[in-house]
Amino acid sequence: MVTDQNTIIHTSMLTKFYGKYRGIEDVNLDVKRGEVFGYLGPNGAGKTTTIRTFMDYIRPTRGNATIFGFDSRRGSIETRRRIGYLPGELSIYGNLTGTELLRFAANLRQGVEWSYVTTLAQRLDCDLTRRLRTLSHGNRQKIGLIQAFMHKPELVILDEPTNGLDPLIQQEFYRLILETKSDGRTVFLSSHILPEVERVCDRVGIIRNGKLAAVETVETLKSRALRRLDIHFAQAVPIERFNTVPGVRNVTMHDNVLHCEVIGSLDACVKAAAKFEVVNIVSHEPSLEEIFLAYYSQDKSNA
Amino acid sequence: MLKNVFLKTLRDQRRSLLFWGIGLVALALYIALFYPTVRDMPQLSDFFQQSGQKDVFEAFLGGQLPDFSTPTGYLNVELYSLMLPLLMLVFAIGFGSGAIAGEEEKGTLDFLLANPIPRWQVVAEKFGVMVTALLVLSFVFLVGLVIGAVTVDMEISYLRLAQATFSTLLVALDFGMVALFLGCWRGNRGLCIGVSGGLAAVMYFLNSLAEMVDALKGYRIISPFYHHVTPNVLVNGLDPGHTLVLLGIVVVLFVASLPVFDRRDIAV
Numbered sequence: 001m002v003t004d005q006n007t008i009i010h011t012s013m014l015t016k017f018y019g020k021y022r023g024i025e026d027v028n029l030d031v032k033r034g035e036v037f038g039y040l041g042p043n044g045a046g047k048t049t050t051i052r053t054f055m056d057y058i059r060p061t062r063g064n065a066t067i068f069g070f071d072s073r074r075g076s077i078e079t080r081r082r083i084g085y086l087p088g089e090l091s092i093y094g095n096l097t098g099t100e101l102l103r104f105a106a107n108l109r110q111g112v113e114w115s116y117v118t119t120l121a122q123r124l125d126c127d128l129t130r131r132l133r134t135l136s137h138g139n140r141q142k143i144g145l146i147q148a149f150m151h152k153p154e155l156v157i158l159d160e161p162t163n164g165l166d167p168l169i170q171q172e173f174y175r176l177i178l179e180t181k182s183d184g185r186t187v188f189l190s191s192h193i194l195p196e197v198e199r200v201c202d203r204v205g206i207i208r209n210g211k212l213a214a215v216e217t218v219e220t221l222k223s224r225a226l227r228r229l230d231i232h233f234a235q236a237v238p239i240e241r242f243n244t245v246p247g248v249r250n251v252t253m254h255d256n257v258l259h260c261e262v263i264g265s266l267d268a269c270v271k272a273a274a275k276f277e278v279v280n281i282v283s284h285e286p287s288l289e290e291i292f293l294a295y296y297s298q299d300k301s302n303a
Numbered sequence: 304m305l306k307n308v309f310l311k312t313l314r315d316q317r318r319s320l321l322f323w324g325i326g327l328v329a330l331a332l333y334i335a336l337f338y339p340t341v342r343d344m345p346q347l348s349d350f351f352q353q354s355g356q357k358d359v360f361e362a363f364l365g366g367q368l369p370d371f372s373t374p375t376g377y378l379n380v381e382l383y384s385l386m387l388p389l390l391m392l393v394f395a396i397g398f399g400s401g402a403i404a405g406e407e408e409k410g411t412l413d414f415l416l417a418n419p420i421p422r423w424q425v426v427a428e429k430f431g432v433m434v435t436a437l438l439v440l441s442f443v444f445l446v447g448l449v450i451g452a453v454t455v456d457m458e459i460s461y462l463r464l465a466q467a468t469f470s471t472l473l474v475a476l477d478f479g480m481v482a483l484f485l486g487c488w489r490g491n492r493g494l495c496i497g498v499s500g501g502l503a504a505v506m507y508f509l510n511s512l513a514e515m516v517d518a519l520k521g522y523r524i525i526s527p528f529y530h531h532v533t534p535n536v537l538v539n540g541l542d543p544g545h546t547l548v549l550l551g552i553v554v555v556l557f558v559a560s561l562p563v564f565d566r567r568d569i570a571v
Contacts, residue, residue: 091410
């Protein structure tokens with residue numbers, strides 16, 4: 001078992017079945033101190049299941065998870081003391097105001113400086129005086145974020161944190177994550193949105209159908225990412241000039257618009273297009289499923 | 304009031320406790336104030352005595368001879384054998400079902416357990432609130448009843464009233480604890496309410512029908528109502544044996560709840 005000081009989360013063959021339904025299976029994962037680790041996967045892939053075993057809400061069917069060197073089960077009090085957690089489906093007492101809820105949360109654990117709570121509330125533009133049931137989903141999410149960050153935990157676990165946050169607040173939230181990282185603290189963030197993960201994470205674990213498909217640095221992930229391009233030309237161009245460009249595939253042409261998929265760098269494709277008169281280029285962010293497909297097809301071709 | 308789970312839960316009950324308290328005081332006063340009227344209707348007692356159906360009436364009125372001519376007989380029939388246990392049961396089962404299962408269904412249990420609190424402590428604090436709330440309601444009820452008794456000059460020992468009320472509290476706590484235990488086991492609020500409510504009804508009739516049905520007589524010792532009604536606390540005071548049984552059920556269920564809750568998964 002890895003128990004060195006710099007491994008914050010370590011899972012070994014972590015498996016959870018709900019009856020005969022698979023939550024996750026044989027997940028082996030290491031998260032290092034001071035990194036922002038993205039846990040990327042479509043809904044239902046097992047992200048929340050993994051996180052709930054970290055929090056000791058559910059118990060592994062097989063395997064185990066170690067956090068700060070403590071078993072997730074036996075050491076759960078100590079680990080929860082040092083974790084800040086934002087659930088995916090945030091349910092909080094609707095009859096309390098933001099202040100009341102956060103006071104309550106602060107009383108249930110030590111080490112909360114109230115001045116930091118108010119700072120966070122200001123930064124996230126969060127009204128703490130309203131009853132939680134009267135808040136929109138996004139505003140409630142802010143309360144959840146404050147609650148996760150307010151004790152400056154060594155490890156912040158966030159399950160789909162930007163759900164419902166407006167873009168401005170998302171920026172502030174990303175800054176908060178980067179600050180946490182520069183403090184030498186660790187962030188574990190689950191998401192189904194690739195750009196979000198690319199933006200803040202150092203490494204990314206990709207989970208699909210309950211299994212960890214890959215753990216990559218964000219750079220590697222980007223270099224292997226697949227993008228769909230629509231290149232609008234002034235007139236029809238010969239398709240063959242693109243078919244042969246490395247990394248470009250599935251090339252089709254409709255009404256002077258060339259559609260293609262590009263894996264990794266766009267450079268070669270753009271240079272090929274530059275030989276003709278280009279009217280417009282539209283790039284579509286790849287969906288998660290497309291990334292997985294790119295992964296699997298490359299793995300096959302590399303083999 | 305947000306210092307810990309106990310105080311937070313008690314705070315959540317404040318409105319409920321206020322209205323339950325008002326209701327129970329009203330009931331106590333209402334029953335006490337009508338005592339002289341009922342007492343002065345001798346034909347009522349005679350009716351039961353001479354009907355030839357004494358056993359049947361006893362069974363349905365909770366296993367007590369319905370003697371309205373004495374304060375103890377009157378209060379047993381009108382309050383202690385059915386009405387008060389029923390009301391306190393409803394409160395206790397409602398609270399016991401909400402304590403763990405209710406929070407789990409709302410998803411707020413995740414919030415509590417994200418903090419460094421052991422699961423057993425959450426159960427213990429919720430249990431503490433259930434006991435406290437029932438003590439408060441019992442006390443308030445008792446105050447109402449004593450005021451009523453003084454007003455109509457009822458000849459009754461206030462100590463005995465307190466003891467009978469305490470015995471009722473224990474019955475309610477038994478079933479409230481069944482609900483809390485079921486919540487620790489499964490986390491389904493509907494299941495908690497349904498099973499503990501149903502069980503309370505079965506236990507009530509097991510005891511009262513045993514008056515008539517010999518086949519049931521041997522089994523009624525498993526009914527908390529038997530241990531509440533049989534010693535006739537209003538007349539004789541608390542019986543140590545019966546009281547211990549009522550307390551024992553609470554203790555056993557509470558102790559059993561802790562590992563049951565500690566071992567299982569919390570639902571999303």
